[in-house]
Amino acid sequence: MGLLCFHIIPDCDPSRHLLLLDAPPYALEKDIQIRASCAPPEPQPDAAGRFFVPSFEAVIEVAILPLMVLTIPMHTSVIGLFGLYMIIMNVVGHLGFELLPSRFIQHPVLRWFNTSTHHNMHHHYGRSNYGLYFNFWDRLFGTNHERYEQEFARTHEREKSEHVCADSKAIVGLRKHVVD
Template sequence: MLSSLANSFDSLIVLFSISMRYLLFTGSFYLFFYIWRNKRYWGAKIQQRYPENKHIINEIKNSFVTILIFGVVILTVIWAGKHGLTQVYQPINKYGYAYYFLSIGAMIVLHDTYFYWTHRLMHWKPLFKLAHKTHHLSTNPTPFAAYAFHPIEALVEVGIIPLIAFTIPHHASAITIFSIYSLLLNVAGHLGYELFPKGFASHKLFKWHNTSTHHNMHHRLVKCNYGLYFNFWDRLMKTNHPHYEKTFDTVIENREQGKINRLAEEVALK
């Protein structure tokens, strides 16, 4: 009886943690860019229009279904770890701190590859109609779209956690750090605003990292720009939109012009 109650409590803690993490990241970004500072940063808005409220509500509803699915899978992985079935280890310095940080980097690289190819699979016509279309209802996404998946796609998305847990020796905190990084980049990709500096998308070094414009174009144009963190696979497989870098530059020009206009208005009011 006590064991059952403890397991139920642990399950609630995991679900609460995932929910709060989602709300903290998505809610804070949404409140800042779409409500509090919406006029100040309007020039950085990739699509110069706001999404309808009904789409935002759908993003939130779909996200909480995703959170439930994520919770079930993560709880299963935790259970497997407690029974010695995964590659989780203790103490944190068992393999040294260099390996600890290397393991987080390996998770990110593995996830980037996993995401690209599962994302391409989701664009296979039968799967797109069945599942991935739900995510693409957000043609002008907000941060809440980060977890706005059909249940089938939610299972695919969270599949990276057991893949990591069973293949990469790791401390539990390493997966936590990876998960926070993943959510942050996911939210940034769906932000709807471009925050990176001028020339970023075409810079010889930085062009290998994705931008908000890159993923926003995917939501609007569908058959391009499949990557998550990095731009390696899209460049290698030639799936970047041919006008990606030009579109990024245009967004930055609009952002800079917005700053100039805002400063001119402030001077005029003095």
């Protein structure tokens, strides 16, 4: 089946499957309501908590792997790399702080990938930012939170001020230690 898909449908490649992985929740409005009622949003998710998800959600997230194997000819290492990518994106999305630079969402290509801020807003507000790996579908279907870009920028402004305060305290603490 994978070879058939690869040779007959020229646009059948893994990147399209990964992009389409985020699509089903938008196509099925009922699915969104079911998922939202099964797992109410947590105000502040953590990375370890990501591995304790409802069975229904875990099955949906992992269901793409058998579909990819059946429709796309791929080496087993690609499956492993895809699984690693899934884990990394899930952990980063649940860190509770932003790792990516402030210009990330302004880049013409990178802006379509999810950030920790994007997913954190999903947990905080609950009715927006559904994408797992990309926010393409959120933008297309209007479920991207309207304050996402402002919140991303605000997160970086807050981090800069916290770094300044932390550096000042370290210097003051060091001076105090030297003076004593």
